[in-house]
Amino acid sequence: DIQLTQSPSTLSASVGDRVTITCRASQSISSWLAWYQQKPGKAPKLLIYKASSLESGVPSRFSGSGSGTEFTLTISSLQPDDFATYYCQQYHSDWTFGQGTKVEIK
Amino acid sequence: QVTLKESGPALVKPTQTLTLTCTFSGFSLSTTGMRVNWVRQPPGKALEWLARIDWDDDKLYRSSLRTRLTLSKDTSKNQVVLTMTNVDPADTATYYCARFLEGFDFWGQGALVTVSS
Numbered sequence: 001d002i003q004l005t006q007s008p009s010t011l012s013a014s015v016g017d018r019v020t021i022t023c024r025a026s027q028s029i030s031s032w033l034a035w036y037q038q039k040p041g042k043a044p045k046l047l048i049y050k051a052s053s054l055e056s057g058v059p060s061r062f063s064g065s066g067s068g069t070e071f072t073l074t075i076s077s078l079q080p081d082d083f084a085t086y087y088c089q090q091y092h093s094d095w096t097f098g099q100g101t102k103v104e105i106k
Numbered sequence: 107q108v109t110l111k112e113s114g115p116a117l118v119k120p121t122q123t124l125t126l127t128c129t130f131s132g133f134s135l136s137t138t139g140m141r142v143n144w145v146r147q148p149p150g151k152a153l154e155w156l157a158r159i160d161w162d163d164d165k166l167y168r169s170s171l172r173t174r175l176t177l178s179k180d181t182s183k184n185q186v187v188l189t190m191t192n193v194d195p196a197d198t199a200t201y202y203c204a205r206f207l208e209g210f211d212f213w214g215q216g217a218l219v220t221v222s223s
Binding site: 001034036038043044045046048049050053055087089091094095096097098099100 | 209211
């Protein structure tokens with residue numbers, strides 16, 4: 001199975017900060033990667049698909065980049081609503097999720 | 107308007123079989139490219155993809171659970187059924203069904219299943 005490793009596991013940041021989360025795949029997944037935001041007690045929400053395509057309705061402060069084995073999710077200016085846990089997910093083969101990155105208030 | 111909803115028992119005993127149903131609306135599983143998946147999340151832990159069924163009835167299962175999982179669909183009822191045999195307390199989780207086109211774009215609210223004697 002393809003393993004996805006996210007870093008960091010926890011990130012402390014302030015409103016207005018630029019935030020970057022990394023997701024590394026154990027083998028090449030081309031651009032078959034998505035990013036999700038999850039808040040406590042809620043289902044995840046799709047942010048980015050195909051590594052860099054912004055899902056409809058998602059604010060433009062969210063962006064994704066990368067291909068092959070290394071990917072990043074960037075929030076250009078962190079907003080109060082963005083404090084949540086973020087997951088990457090590959091859909092190249094034997095689909096898997098990363099272990100999550102919790103973005104908390106500094 | 108796309109919606110999905112999971113239904114099934116809240117409590118299951120170890121070694122029993124768990125059956126979960128995903129009832130959806132607003133799309134057809136007969137449409138080319140459409141996929142319905144099951145994802146679970148143990149309390150306080152990460153998301154775990156379990157299985158998917160495609161518009162052409164192709165199925166894919168998580169390799170570590172392949173012998174315990176079975177998916178079926180009833181296109182006329184807009185339902186997908188997941189069966190998990192020989193459950194264990196480690197299978198305690200919130201189980202989600204989710205539509206996949208380019209990413210999991212619509213999710214159910216989730217169903218908490220507890221495995222305990």
